[in-house]
Amino acid sequence: MSWITGPLVAFDLETTGTDVETDRIVTAAVVRLEPDGAVSAERTWLLDPGVAIPEQASAIHGISTDHAREHGVPPASAVEDIARAVTEVLRSGTPVVVMNARYDLSLLDRECRRHGLESVTERLGGVPSPVIDPLVLDKHVDRYRKGRRALHALCAHYGVSLDDAHDARADAVAAARVVRRMGEKYQSVGAMSLTALQELQVRAAAGQAASLQAYLRRTADPAAVVEPAWPVVPRSPRTGPAETPREREPGGPETAPPSGTAPGQAP
Template structure:
């Protein structure tokens, strides 16, 4: 029987967004990119979207990704259409069983979920039509295999550490491509701990690893006396009602009644 090749040698997709800010509950998607590569070294297929977020893009965000209000208004499409197309593309990948790389997944996927709720009245889970994303998060993977390494772990830092080329940082397609190459490099460098595991198992394990990493960071914040709170959910933070409880079809907020 022929041995199946490890996941890092097969098809992988990667998703990234550029946004109006870092608050997943209130900020908006400005641009997004989905990159699909059939094998290491093959030419990737890239799909990009530009949205007119409908709100001003703060100066800080413009300084990061370089997209101005004027450019977004002139060339961007309605966010309702953009987020629907993005979700549909992710659903197709999920249905095909293609792993999806998302650097710091609870940020990009949660923001997409909130945009779908805002503009389409549906969650990311509903938009996926019952399929489940198989997410590979280089941030979580790297922290797991090299827990005590000092230094920052941004995409730029991780690419430098693993020898991955990143050209045009903070442009959605460039970041998605680099994150994809980074995950392949992680699989190659850590064949037993990462590369040999089936992707569905890796997905489940990352949720556990991220929760442990988040609790460790929360302990550090608590010791430092800061009020910052760290969410343990991965790869998507649950939407919450105004009363603070998770939004579900069964939950009815008595405070809003």
């Protein structure tokens, strides 16, 4: 049985910014979709992140500092619940769909460390798997398509509705439906085992990072470093953030690296 005919669980975060080393979770969702696309179970969280939420982030996901402080739960307890929920799904063997996984899963990893909790990697005893990332897969199956690869753009391309963008639950549901459509359209990935699909995404993400790094070094910063690891970026002792391939504005998946380009070509 192909993974596209089974259940999928989607995970999404809305945050205070785009740096996995310093930013915080504001909202989170873990949603189970059945093979027909119906939502059969869901959990959502609103956190008081313990820091002010920048206006730019609030403008995107709609959560202000005052609202989070009044209605959000303490971050440590919420992060524990979120990490446990994601771990339980992965242990069951059900794939977890995460748009731009190396951002959301890495930020969850840092939040666990910040609060003295076991990370998902530590709980599993290895790299989170099986994970399915619509961003990495779309760039792999349709490498030279021009245009943005943010979630709203993928929804438009694959014919999936996204009625409340930057709401963690809505984004999670849309990501799962996108990846199922992708698997149906591209049997080269839809027919893969989850183990093979995980290995493919590790290779594809590294190749995409190398291509972006080369582009940045030619056009913007000769010393640019783009992190190749997927689905979790290793914690770094560096003082300044390296480039992480992402499609995010603060609070949601948006800002797009170059796409629709061949290696060695500018966009």
